[in-house]
Amino acid sequence: MSSGVNLKALAAELKLSPSTVSRALNDSYEISEATKKKVVFMAEKMNYQPNPFARSLRENKSKTIAVVMPERMSSFFAKVIDGIEEVTQQHGYHLLVYSTHEDVEREKKIINLLMNGRADAIVMSVSSQTSDVSHLARLHERGFPLIFFDRICPDIPTTKFITNDYESSYEGTKHLIQQGCRKIAFLMLSKELSITKERYRGYLDALKTAGLSPTPSLQVTCAHDEEKNIEAIRAMLTSADRPDGLFSSVEKLALATYHAVKRTDIKIPQDLKIISFFSNISIAGLLTPSLTTITQPTFQIGEECAKLLIKKLTKPRQPDLPNQLISIPSKITIRSSTIAV
Amino acid sequence: MSSGVNLKALAAELKLSPSTVSRALNDSYEISEATKKKVVFMAEKMNYQPNPFARSLRENKSKTIAVVMPERMSSFFAKVIDGIEEVTQQHGYHLLVYSTHEDVEREKKIINLLMNGRADAIVMSVSSQTSDVSHLARLHERGFPLIFFDRICPDIPTTKFITNDYESSYEGTKHLIQQGCRKIAFLMLSKELSITKERYRGYLDALKTAGLSPTPSLQVTCAHDEEKNIEAIRAMLTSADRPDGLFSSVEKLALATYHAVKRTDIKIPQDLKIISFFSNISIAGLLTPSLTTITQPTFQIGEECAKLLIKKLTKPRQPDLPNQLISIPSKITIRSSTIAV
DNA sequence: TCAAAATACGGAAACGTTTGCGAAATTATT
DNA sequence: AATAATTTCGCAAACGTTTCCGTATTTTGA
Numbered sequence: 001m002s003s004g005v006n007l008k009a010l011a012a013e014l015k016l017s018p019s020t021v022s023r024a025l026n027d028s029y030e031i032s033e034a035t036k037k038k039v040v041f042m043a044e045k046m047n048y049q050p051n052p053f054a055r056s057l058r059e060n061k062s063k064t065i066a067v068v069m070p071e072r073m074s075s076f077f078a079k080v081i082d083g084i085e086e087v088t089q090q091h092g093y094h095l096l097v098y099s100t101h102e103d104v105e106r107e108k109k110i111i112n113l114l115m116n117g118r119a120d121a122i123v124m125s126v127s128s129q130t131s132d133v134s135h136l137a138r139l140h141e142r143g144f145p146l147i148f149f150d151r152i153c154p155d156i157p158t159t160k161f162i163t164n165d166y167e168s169s170y171e172g173t174k175h176l177i178q179q180g181c182r183k184i185a186f187l188m189l190s191k192e193l194s195i196t197k198e199r200y201r202g203y204l205d206a207l208k209t210a211g212l213s214p215t216p217s218l219q220v221t222c223a224h225d226e227e228k229n230i231e232a233i234r235a236m237l238t239s240a241d242r243p244d245g246l247f248s249s250v251e252k253l254a255l256a257t258y259h260a261v262k263r264t265d266i267k268i269p270q271d272l273k274i275i276s277f278f279s280n281i282s283i284a285g286l287l288t289p290s291l292t293t294i295t296q297p298t299f300q301i302g303e304e305c306a307k308l309l310i311k312k313l314t315k316p317r318q319p320d321l322p323n324q325l326i327s328i329p330s331k332i333t334i335r336s337s338t339i340a341v
Numbered sequence: 342m343s344s345g346v347n348l349k350a351l352a353a354e355l356k357l358s359p360s361t362v363s364r365a366l367n368d369s370y371e372i373s374e375a376t377k378k379k380v381v382f383m384a385e386k387m388n389y390q391p392n393p394f395a396r397s398l399r400e401n402k403s404k405t406i407a408v409v410m411p412e413r414m415s416s417f418f419a420k421v422i423d424g425i426e427e428v429t430q431q432h433g434y435h436l437l438v439y440s441t442h443e444d445v446e447r448e449k450k451i452i453n454l455l456m457n458g459r460a461d462a463i464v465m466s467v468s469s470q471t472s473d474v475s476h477l478a479r480l481h482e483r484g485f486p487l488i489f490f491d492r493i494c495p496d497i498p499t500t501k502f503i504t505n506d507y508e509s510s511y512e513g514t515k516h517l518i519q520q521g522c523r524k525i526a527f528l529m530l531s532k533e534l535s536i537t538k539e540r541y542r543g544y545l546d547a548l549k550t551a552g553l554s555p556t557p558s559l560q561v562t563c564a565h566d567e568e569k570n571i572e573a574i575r576a577m578l579t580s581a582d583r584p585d586g587l588f589s590s591v592e593k594l595a596l597a598t599y600h601a602v603k604r605t606d607i608k609i610p611q612d613l614k615i616i617s618f619f620s621n622i623s624i625a626g627l628l629t630p631s632l633t634t635i636t637q638p639t640f641q642i643g644e645e646c647a648k649l650l651i652k653k654l655t656k657p658r659q660p661d662l663p664n665q666l667i668s669i670p671s672k673i674t675i676r677s678s679t680i681a682v
Numbered sequence: 683t684c685a686a687a688a689t690a691c692g693g694a695a696a697c698g699t700t701t702g703c704g705a706a707a708t709t710a711t712t
Numbered sequence: 713a714a715t716a717a718t719t720t721c722g723c724a725a726a727c728g729t730t731t732c733c734g735t736a737t738t739t740t741g742a
Contacts, residue, residue: 357721371719395727397727398727400727
């Protein structure tokens with residue numbers, strides 16, 4: 001299926017043994033420069049392509065990294081993968097990409113499939129349904145290189161890359177308060193997620209610092225169905241206890257909020273000020289009114305994940321991935337949706 | 342690196358030969374039901390995971406499909422991959438995903454890397470820079486299963502999945518004309534792309550049918566730099582020959598147009614009506630004013646690509662992928678951006 | 683000049699699977 | 713009851729690499 005020419009054929013053409021040819025191509029010190037030249041030339045001429053599976057079988061490594069994430073249609077995850085690909089590609093690594101679609105059963109299946117060594121490492125962000133992390137713990141306990149980003153598992157002792165969720169949320173909420181908000185809603189995907197916990201904590205602390213207390217009915221947990229989310233948010237926005245500010249912990253819920261607002265006569269920012277974690281800055285500026293965002297360092301997160309993994313995988317006797325939380329700060333960009341009028 | 346237990350170990354535990362165990366696990370008719378039960382049970386118990394590389398090496402297939410596309414941060418490509426994954430995952434196939442970032446040199450590198458058989462097939466959409474398709478032609482000539490979607494290579498005799506680019510563009514342009522537009526701009530990524538050729542043809546024919554002729558200065562070829570695109574569009578929109586309608590052949594240029602319009606005093610749809618190929622319908626409804634779209638059957642395109650490939654790869658003596666163009670129609674959704682006032 | 687060391691290469695095993703072939707044990711056929 | 717057919721399994725080769733050894737040749741050292 002490849003070009004058909006393998007080491008043996010190449011060796012035969014050169015009247016050398018396969019072992020010599022292999023060593024020549026791998027630039028072994030045991031081979032003279034003269035034969036190296038000849039081998040490389042002939043390999044080029046015959047378009048020799050080493051069989052990756054034979055190599056993987058022999059070396060017990062696949063030169064492949066798996067990325068497991070909740071969804072593909074999200075500028076956040078797309079950019080993170082771009083970052084990962086940027087550095088892995090430079091090192092000749094390939095990327096297997098899986099979407100769990102926020103479904104923990106699919107996540108388990110994928111993880112179990114990856115236990116057979118098809119990939120040398122996994123970089124992942126858990127689904128919003130994931131509360132039992134035994135499948136991930138087992139993977140890690142077997143010594144499989146595993147790192148998390150964004151939606152992490154705090155209890156699994158490995159390296160995790162996040163943004164400063166707590167601080168950004170604190171600052172973002174503080175910003176809303178400074179703009180005059182007193183009743184601030186909080187939108188989240190699932191209470192299980194590390195990011196909602198941290199972001200919620202930042203939100204709560206900012207409220208407390210300002211002497212405000214959260215209103216239970218304004219804390220909305222959303223699901224995967226966009227239409228249902230829009231309706232739930234609309235109901236909350238038009239309830240008796242309607243908020244004057246809103247903090248969305250993820251991008252898609254900010255979009256859902258704009259949809260919900262369109263179904264009411266609420267005016268942003270006059271009646272409602274909005275801030276959200278949001279990575280698609282081009283869209284943020286296009287919304288009406290433009291959205292004040294907390295922008296994560298998406299591409300960089302991907303790059304850092306990949307850099308660490310590459311180091312771990314390429315250096316011969318590398319220690320395990322340390323149990324650490326690496327935080328790369330987000331940036332708040334104030335736009336029209338929170339400008340007091 | 343896997344669980345450590347291989348066929349030999351499993352066989353030893355069962356006091357059977359590796360060949361028998363292999364056959365039992367593969368449900369061979371040569372093995373009695375009794376031993377099959379025992380083997381399966383023990384495999385489960387010892388958590389046996391077959392080594393994918395040994396299998397790939399032996400069977401000369403990887404159970405992996407590669408997807409090569411121009412960019413990841415596009416709802417169109419994201420949805421197509423979701424569609425592909427949906428069917429490939431059901432058949433136990435894995436997905437290697439590559440982004441060329443609209444760079445033909447990267448595209449060539451990726452294609453050459455994939456020639457070694459790491460993937461059983463490639464489904465791809467070419468970069469906007471791709472005019473020389475020799476790297477793809479060579480791949481196909483070697484018998485490598487290759488199919489295209491959206492941005493196809495007409496000259497490579499394989500199966501291609503597209504939407505009805507010509508008809509949709511004709512209808513979309515006709516719609517603009519019916520709404521009173523007389524000077525309609527056309528935005529494209531690159532004149533080399535199959536989709537711009539077809540969509541441009543539909544646009545031109547619709548103009549001709551209405552007795553209109555295209556204005557050269559309103560045909561804007563854009564590049565990869567978003568800011569430059571916005572400025573080029575803004576310049577065009579504010580030129581002496583300013584248009585009253587605009588047809589964007591891809592999603593990102595519609596967004597760029599909205600950005601450009603924000604920098605002027607142009608009102609949509611009063612001064613300028615806009616229609617665009619666009620697959621992120623949630624965003625389309627959120628733009629101000631909401632955008633009239635030609636929505637491609639993204640998920641279905643992905644599904645169809647994958648279904649065909651799976652059939653080709655799993656049936657034993659399957660013929661080559663036929664040289665055919667399969668078109669799945671788009672749907673025009675009229676929103677505020679083209680409503681005559 | 684002769685042993686020792688360095689250089690350059692080949693043979694063969696190993697990675698873990700699948701499968702062709704052969705053979706033993708069981709069952710069916712006459 | 714003897715043979716044929718069937719069932720059930722094991723041996724060994726093969727997939728294409730890499731690498732541990734061994735060895736022949738050349739170079740170095742005294």
